[in-house]
Amino acid sequence: MKIVKTIDEVRRQVKEWKSQGLSVGLVPTMGYLHEGHASLIDASHRDNDRTVVSDFVNPMQFGPTEDLESYPRDIERDAALVEEHGGDIIFNPEPSEMYHEGFSSFVDMDVLTKELCGLSRPVHFRGVCTVVSKLFNIVQPDKAYFGKKDAQQLAVIKHMVDDLNMDIEIIGCPIVREEDGLAKSSRNTYLNDKERKAALVLSQAINICMDMVRNGETECSKITDAMKEHINAEPLAKIDYVKIVDLATMQQIPVIDRPALCAIAVYIGSTRLIDNFFSEDI
Numbered sequence: 001m002k003i004v005k006t007i008d009e010v011r012r013q014v015k016e017w018k019s020q021g022l023s024v025g026l027v028p029t030m031g032y033l034h035e036g037h038a039s040l041i042d043a044s045h046r047d048n049d050r051t052v053v054s055d056f057v058n059p060m061q062f063g064p065t066e067d068l069e070s071y072p073r074d075i076e077r078d079a080a081l082v083e084e085h086g087g088d089i090i091f092n093p094e095p096s097e098m099y100h101e102g103f104s105s106f107v108d109m110d111v112l113t114k115e116l117c118g119l120s121r122p123v124h125f126r127g128v129c130t131v132v133s134k135l136f137n138i139v140q141p142d143k144a145y146f147g148k149k150d151a152q153q154l155a156v157i158k159h160m161v162d163d164l165n166m167d168i169e170i171i172g173c174p175i176v177r178e179e180d181g182l183a184k185s186s187r188n189t190y191l192n193d194k195e196r197k198a199a200l201v202l203s204q205a206i207n208i209c210m211d212m213v214r215n216g217e218t219e220c221s222k223i224t225d226a227m228k229e230h231i232n233a234e235p236l237a238k239i240d241y242v243k244i245v246d247l248a249t250m251q252q253i254p255v256i257d258r259p260a261l262c263a264i265a266v267y268i269g270s271t272r273l274i275d276n277f278f279s280e281d282i
Contacts, residue, residue: 022049026141045086061127
């Protein structure tokens with residue numbers, strides 16, 4: 001396993017692999033890897049002959065008041081995890097490598113990016129689509145792996161690949177959780193002990209949703225009201241959104257009568273965490 005810093009290095013290596021008839025998987029990440037990322041690398045290693053892991057904190061998807069500078073970074077720690085799980089290359093570029101002086105081309109999307117995280121983070125998905133498109137062009141993978149915890153991101157990437165006729169298979173992998181249910185996230189490192197305990201309201205609210213759907217409830221407002229009531233009982237929690245949307249369009253629906261996503265974003269102190277539930281998983 002090796003770390004490369006330039007686009008040319010990645011392209012040369014992938015070109016060599018493909019000349020040998022080898023398949024290539026890509027796992028795009030922002031680094032500070034955890035067991036959730038490890039599960040994506042495991043899936044790529046299982047499905048492909050070679051795996052590239054991008055490790056890049058993308059400045060374009062952070063708003064002016066968000067945590068770009070404080071976002072955790074540890075490339076040596078990341079390298080150990082990637083090697084342990086069968087990755088072959090870490091692509092760890094500087095921002096100047098990805099966005100040269102005078103960079104002015106962007107990939108934007110309508111409809112799917114206007115709800116959920118797109119409402120509270122208006123620049124986020126333009127940054128995501130642009131950097132992922134660049135990574136797809138650089139690596140030219142056969143398959144790319146994304147976690148279902150970022151459910152809207154997964155839907156957006158799938159839609160972008162379809163719209164732009166990219167010859168890449170997008171694989172969504174299950175959420176990986178701590179033993180107590182909290183979804184794995186690099187931002188969990190921001191939480192102090194009290195906040196870490198309070199953060200369990202997210203997975204608890206998702207469980208409320210799952211139980212209600214299993215018991216036959218389809219009215220979205222009843223489900224989300226019960227979830228909000230539980231979250232609001234935690235003094236350290238502040239709701240960004242609790243919504244149920246059409247899985248295909250990310251638009252809110254009144255009843256669950258089609259494949260749906262229940263998605264939540266909650267501030268625990270100053271840390272914004274997300275979690276979700278796919279109705280099709282019942």
